[in-house]
Amino acid sequence: MKSVQWVKVTLCLILASLNVYLFVVSLGVKYPILVAREHVRFRQEMPTMDSWINSPFGKLKNYVFNVTNAEEFKSGRDKRLKVQEIGPITYRIVGFNDILERNATNVKYRKHRYRVVEFLPEESVSPDVLNWTITSTNNVMLGTASKLKATAPYSEIGFGAIFLMENMFITDTVYYFLWEFTRPLLNALSNVSKIKPNVAVLHNALKEKEEVYTVNIGPERGIENFFRIETLNDEVIIREQLPHTHRLYSDQCPYNVTGALDNSLFPPFVQPNTPLDIVAIESCRVLPLTYQRQERFNGLDTFRYTLLKANQTPPACLSTSYGIKLHDGMFDVSQCVINQAPSAFSMPHFYGSSYNWSEHFEGYTPNAEDHEPYILLEPVTGIPVTEKYRFQSNIPIPDLNGYSYRLRRFSNMMIPSFWYEFEMGQLPGFVTALMWINVNVVPHMQPYCMALFLVVALWSVLKAIRVACGGIGYKDLFRRGCCGDLSTVTGLETTFQANASSLVVVK
Ligand SMILES: *[C@@H]1O[C@H](CO)[C@@H](O)[C@H](O)[C@H]1NC(C)=O
Ligand SMILES: *[C@@H]1O[C@H](CO)[C@@H](O)[C@H](O)[C@H]1NC(C)=O
Numbered sequence: 001m002k003s004v005q006w007v008k009v010t011l012c013l014i015l016a017s018l019n020v021y022l023f024v025v026s027l028g029v030k031y032p033i034l035v036a037r038e039h040v041r042f043r044q045e046m047p048t049m050d051s052w053i054n055s056p057f058g059k060l061k062n063y064v065f066n067v068t069n070a071e072e073f074k075s076g077r078d079k080r081l082k083v084q085e086i087g088p089i090t091y092r093i094v095g096f097n098d099i100l101e102r103n104a105t106n107v108k109y110r111k112h113r114y115r116v117v118e119f120l121p122e123e124s125v126s127p128d129v130l131n132w133t134i135t136s137t138n139n140v141m142l143g144t145a146s147k148l149k150a151t152a153p154y155s156e157i158g159f160g161a162i163f164l165m166e167n168m169f170i171t172d173t174v175y176y177f178l179w180e181f182t183r184p185l186l187n188a189l190s191n192v193s194k195i196k197p198n199v200a201v202l203h204n205a206l207k208e209k210e211e212v213y214t215v216n217i218g219p220e221r222g223i224e225n226f227f228r229i230e231t232l233n234d235e236v237i238i239r240e241q242l243p244h245t246h247r248l249y250s251d252q253c254p255y256n257v258t259g260a261l262d263n264s265l266f267p268p269f270v271q272p273n274t275p276l277d278i279v280a281i282e283s284c285r286v287l288p289l290t291y292q293r294q295e296r297f298n299g300l301d302t303f304r305y306t307l308l309k310a311n312q313t314p315p316a317c318l319s320t321s322y323g324i325k326l327h328d329g330m331f332d333v334s335q336c337v338i339n340q341a342p343s344a345f346s347m348p349h350f351y352g353s354s355y356n357w358s359e360h361f362e363g364y365t366p367n368a369e370d371h372e373p374y375i376l377l378e379p380v381t382g383i384p385v386t387e388k389y390r391f392q393s394n395i396p397i398p399d400l401n402g403y404s405y406r407l408r409r410f411s412n413m414m415i416p417s418f419w420y421e422f423e424m425g426q427l428p429g430f431v432t433a434l435m436w437i438n439v440n441v442v443p444h445m446q447p448y449c450m451a452l453f454l455v456v457a458l459w460s461v462l463k464a465i466r467v468a469c470g471g472i473g474y475k476d477l478f479r480r481g482c483c484g485d486l487s488t489v490t491g492l493e494t495t496f497q498a499n500a501s502s503l504v505v506v507k
């Protein structure tokens with residue numbers, strides 16, 4: 001045979017053995033599992049890696065409340081505060097996950113949630129909303145009163161003097177409340193104590209927190225444990241809660257991050273009853289996801305999870321804030337916020353809370369559509385396709401009997417400071433396409449692929465024989481069996497040396 005022929009025959013035989021090999025391998029595994037095993041290896045070259053590294057990304061929409069009857073309330077004419085929602089005040093957010101270490105079983109990365117924070121005037125309620133003027137309750141005064149009541153007995157005696165200069169209500173720009181809120185008292189205190197003077201809500205909410213995750217990857221750790229957390233900041237307990245170790249004795253304290261997720265990726269093949277918890281870093285707790293129902297999104301069937309259930313009783317160690325009993329549907333976050341001020345998270349507008357806000361307020365419009373926080377998760381790949389992460393931050397006020405009249409008016413109220421919604425941005429088109437293939441094509445293609453492998457293997461073997469025989473057609477091949485009469489087909493091959501015996505060697 002000529003060397004060209006040898007090469008061709010060899011190539012055909014390699015192709016044949018490869019396809020036989022793929023066929024045999026396919027007998028032993030399911031393709032979706034195979035794909036998932038590759039996915040959980042979390043390789044740097046993965047097409048979805050770039051999208052993960054630059055996550056979370058999306059829009060942060062903020063809402064504040066304008067008190068429209070401050071004068072009437074002060075004078076005692078109105079018993080309830082009338083509030084008007086102002087928003088959205090929208091910012092573009094892009095995060096960054098910086099991989100520090102990786103091996104076959106773990107990856108360790110630092111999450112920078114707010115690498116980019118950019119005001120989006122066109123997506124806000126008005127381009128100049130930051131310059132709008134609103135009236136708000138004096139949350140510094142109320143928060144301090146609430147905290148002193150719990151930590152400094154008899155504080156009511158000195159309290160009037162401290163706050164003589166403070167108004168019950170403050171009127172200033174939206175920008176001021178979001179980014180620069182401070183009071184003379186706070187400035188003074190910050191010089192002599194650890195109290196931070198700027199208590200503006202976004203200024204503090206968007207401050208970078210240390211978030212170094214070590215999570216499980218790779219098939220060795222089990223596909224079902226993919227991206228489940230081993231440690232956060234090299235601890236198992238959320239750092240802010242560590243000083244409160246006495247609280248840990250209760251098993252119900254959601255501070256242990258073991259097995260929770262960081263809400264960027266989830267394990268593949270999620271079922272409705274698969275336990276999923278996420279680390280809610282802004283409230284320093286682990287938050288269980290509650291499966292609600294299936295929902296169609298962008299051509300994908302997804303599972304919808306809520307972050308808070310309506311009227312859910314808070315876990316024991318989060319059920320009070322500075323001794324103030326919280327209503328159902330809320331939980332304490334005071335260990336986690338600026339100056340450890342008394343504060344509680346609820347769903348926006350007190351949706352799903354047992355707090356009867358209409359005793360104290362007019363103007364909230366709680367409803368599931370606008371106020372229920374949720375995540376839509378594609379269950380086969382474990383990739384979240386969208387989320388609306390919503391919370392309202394409130395100041396719980398204790399019974400202020402014994403304080404001045406103007407403070408007493410706020411007894412037992414929950415005063416919202418703002419609420420926000422983080423809306424995850426759309427996944428890049430090719431990521432959605434890959435997910436679609438993963439869900440709709442991979443599970444069905446195994447029989448077709450295996451048939452194809454067989455056909456290609458057979459074709460390659462026949463091709464090899466035909467080439468070896470000098471390029472005969474199928475007709476000749478089948479009519480004469482394998483290279484029955486060489487002389488006729490090799491007539492033109494003047495230097496042809498091979499004959500049937502040498503073919504056997506090639507085979
Ligand atoms: C807030 O309420 C006050 C009092 O009703 C009103 O004058 C002001 O225009 C409101 N601010 C905005 C931004 O609507
Ligand atoms: C991978 O790293 C983690 C810590 O980051 C370590 O506990 C684990 O033993 C390592 N695994 C391998 C296979 O080296």
Ligand SMILES: *[C@@H]1O[C@H](CO)[C@@H](O)[C@H](O)[C@H]1NC(C)=O
Pocket residue numbers: 127128129131
């Ligand atoms: C807001 O007010 C400041 C100063 O009062 C002005 O410089 C700025 O242009 C205003 N911004 C908008 C969007 O109107």
Ligand SMILES: *[C@@H]1O[C@H](CO)[C@@H](O)[C@H](O)[C@H]1NC(C)=O
Pocket residue numbers: 184187188189191
């Ligand atoms: C706090 O200290 C700064 C300088 O460190 C000073 O400028 C400021 O006036 C002080 N504030 C009060 C309220 O004492």
Ligand SMILES: *[C@@H]1O[C@H](CO)[C@@H](O)[C@H](O)[C@H]1NC(C)=O
Pocket residue numbers: 236237256257258
């Ligand atoms: C955290 O949870 C894991 C798994 O449930 C458990 O093994 C571990 O002991 C817990 N750690 C602490 C400090 O409670």
Ligand SMILES: *[C@@H]1O[C@H](CO)[C@@H](O)[C@H](O)[C@H]1NC(C)=O
Pocket residue numbers: 356358359
């Ligand atoms: C809530 O408060 C309003 C106003 O005070 C009252 O009319 C209503 O009965 C209360 N609802 C409940 C469930 O207590």
Ligand SMILES: *[C@@H]1O[C@H](CO)[C@@H](O)[C@H](O)[C@H]1NC(C)=O
Pocket residue numbers: 497498499500501
């Ligand atoms: C072909 O095979 C025959 C025996 O079957 C042998 O005698 C002959 O030498 C071979 N010819 C060549 C060119 O190898």
